[in-house]
Amino acid sequence: MNGRRAVIVGGSIGGLFAGNMLVQQGWKVDILERAKDDLASRGTGIARHLELEQLLKRLGIVADDTVGIDVSGRTAFDRNGKIIAEYNLPQRLGAWNRVFEPLFEKFPREHYHNGSEFTGMETTDVVTKVQSANGQVFEADVVIGADGFSSTVREFVAPGVKPTYGGYVAWRGVSGEENLTAEFLASIFSHYAFLFVPKSLLIGYPMAGSNGSVTIGKRRYNYLWYYPTTEENLKELLTDNEGHLHENGIPPPLIQRNHIDELKMNAQRLMPENFLEAVFKADTTMFQPIYDVNSDRIVFNNVALIGDAAFVARPHVGVGVLKAAQDAISLATSLSECHTISEALTRYENERFQAGKRAVTHGRNLGAFIERGLDKPEDDPTLNLPPERIIRVSGRPYEHVLEQNL
Numbered sequence: 001m002n003g004r005r006a007v008i009v010g011g012s013i014g015g016l017f018a019g020n021m022l023v024q025q026g027w028k029v030d031i032l033e034r035a036k037d038d039l040a041s042r043g044t045g046i047a048r049h050l051e052l053e054q055l056l057k058r059l060g061i062v063a064d065d066t067v068g069i070d071v072s073g074r075t076a077f078d079r080n081g082k083i084i085a086e087y088n089l090p091q092r093l094g095a096w097n098r099v100f101e102p103l104f105e106k107f108p109r110e111h112y113h114n115g116s117e118f119t120g121m122e123t124t125d126v127v128t129k130v131q132s133a134n135g136q137v138f139e140a141d142v143v144i145g146a147d148g149f150s151s152t153v154r155e156f157v158a159p160g161v162k163p164t165y166g167g168y169v170a171w172r173g174v175s176g177e178e179n180l181t182a183e184f185l186a187s188i189f190s191h192y193a194f195l196f197v198p199k200s201l202l203i204g205y206p207m208a209g210s211n212g213s214v215t216i217g218k219r220r221y222n223y224l225w226y227y228p229t230t231e232e233n234l235k236e237l238l239t240d241n242e243g244h245l246h247e248n249g250i251p252p253p254l255i256q257r258n259h260i261d262e263l264k265m266n267a268q269r270l271m272p273e274n275f276l277e278a279v280f281k282a283d284t285t286m287f288q289p290i291y292d293v294n295s296d297r298i299v300f301n302n303v304a305l306i307g308d309a310a311f312v313a314r315p316h317v318g319v320g321v322l323k324a325a326q327d328a329i330s331l332a333t334s335l336s337e338c339h340t341i342s343e344a345l346t347r348y349e350n351e352r353f354q355a356g357k358r359a360v361t362h363g364r365n366l367g368a369f370i371e372r373g374l375d376k377p378e379d380d381p382t383l384n385l386p387p388e389r390i391i392r393v394s395g396r397p398y399e400h401v402l403e404q405n406l
Contacts, residue, residue: 004341007032007130007140009118010147012039013096014307014324016103018144020059021332023108030138031107032116032130034147039100045174045207045222047318047395048094055325061102068094069206069214074391075191079198081272087391091192095208095220099321118152121303128302142341143303144331146324149291150248151309157300163291163312166364167371168200169234170290170315171225171263173282176209177217184277189221194391197270198375201226203394204278223278224315226290226370227266234289252286260285290314290367294360299349302341304331311356314363318395323359327352366390 004027008015011033019029033039048068056063070092076085104112117133121143130138145153149163180189188204195202204223208214229237238246240254267279279285293312298305307324331348338344369377369385377385 004028004141004335005127005139006030006142006144007128007138008144008146009130009153010145010151010307010309011035011104011112011114012146012148012307012324013100013103013321014309014328015144015146016100016107017055017059017325017328018146018306018332019111020103020106021329022335024059025332025336027335029108029111030140031112032118032132032138033112033114034117036115038114039104045205045224046094046096046099046321048092048099049319049322052099052322052325055329056099056102058329059103059106061106067098067212068092068208069219071190071192071205073192075193076387076391077193077195077272077275079196079272081195081274085388085391087388089392091395093192093205093207095212096321098208098212118147118156120156123301141302142335142345145303145305145309146307146328147309149293149308149312151305153303154293154295154305154309157303157305158295158297161293161295163293165231165234166290166292166314166367167230167373168226168228168290168367169237170288171223171227171279171285172287173223173279173285174207175221175278175281176283177206177219177221179281179283180221180277184221184274187274188278193275194387194394195271195275196376196387197225199228199373200270200370201390202271202275202278204275221278223282225267225279226316226367228370228373229289237287238289249288252284255285255287288315292360292364295356297349298353298356299345302345304345304348306331306352310352311360313356313359314367316366316390316394317359317363319359323355326355362393366394 006022006027006029008019008031011031015031019031022029053063073089074087078084119131119133121128121130128140130140145151192205202225207220207222209218209220237259238250291312295310298310306327330351334344334347368383377387
């Protein structure tokens with residue numbers, strides 16, 4: 001299918017995976033990214049699964065030991081901050097930007113359009129014309145929606161599919177290693193930590209520094225706190241000082257100061273003292289509302305949805321980046337190997353639809369105790385999710401959970 005044209009809406013990791021693969025195959029590809037600024041400064045910690053490294057290699061991007069920090073396992077802490085269990089589950093923990101940057105650098109810069117927001121498309125017998133808010137029009141044989149949980153492409157082709165709020169948010173913060181006390185560094189920093197705070201869950205782990213360094217003294221500590229929040233309170237969290245509601249997520253600098261202060265008060269009230277530094281010394285604090293998106297279809301004529309535009313699984317699963325990459329590679333491979341675009345998109349949907357469904361279900365199960373307002377997971381035995389199981393299966397692809405009988 002050389003000589004074909006693709007327009008990808010969304011210039012994050014999934015869009016760049018698909019774009020680079022298609023360019024390798026001789027396609028002309030344009031990526032439309034609505035953000036006006038560079039995305040490299042965004043994102044926090046991620047799990048670097050072996051499958052992700054293998055997919056990067058297909059693009060000629062080979063990771064070395066500096067892309068992440070290897071941890072030997074996972075550590076359970078009680079509500080007094082004491083270690084109560086350790087699990088031998090080695091994993092590499094990395095930073096989002098260390099995946100994004102090499103993908104961005106590899107893609108032809110003149111075909112990556114920042115500040116181009118998708119507004120619609122028109123399809124004739126010959127071509128699809130994709131329009132952006134700045135007046136540009138791009139012609140395409142295939143349109144790929146890779147624009148995240150609030151996908152404008154999904155809204156255009158499947159307006160009935162809406163994100164469903166899960167009843168809680170994930171507060172996130174990152175602290176520079178140099179700003180943390182010796183006590184925190186000795187007792188907490190090196191652990192992939194799980195702490196079941198009342199009606200919520202705190203996870204923390206080390207990650208590379210802002211410049212990608214894994215040198216001792218230049219790394220960072222990332223925390224993620226799943227915390228129950230009503231829909232009414234969520235709207236307040238998403239509203240800035242000027243009264244503007246950021247429905248698709250509020251930029252960290254615009255979060256009202258009183259909400260950060262309330263977060264810290266809740267941390268003091270609920271967390272053991274030795275974990276408080278993670279919250280109080282964070283250089284940047286942000287939050288992510290927890291949504292599910294469970295699509296009925298991911299292909300619409302010559303339009304394909306990938307990553308969070310197709311399905312949104314809660315971050316408990318820890319496969320957002322990996323799933324986007326797998327979707328992108330599956331789609332690009334299908335377009336390369338099939339005789340027609342229609343055949344290729346049908347094959348892609350057959351390969352990736354059920355994987356998306358499984359990820360959504362897996363994420364819902366892991367977060368069910370928070371959604372239900374339980375003090376701790378074992379309070380409802382019907383969930384069959386004791387803390388040990390949550391610790392073992394969080395941040396692992398569903399296929400790993402089955403294969404390793406976790």
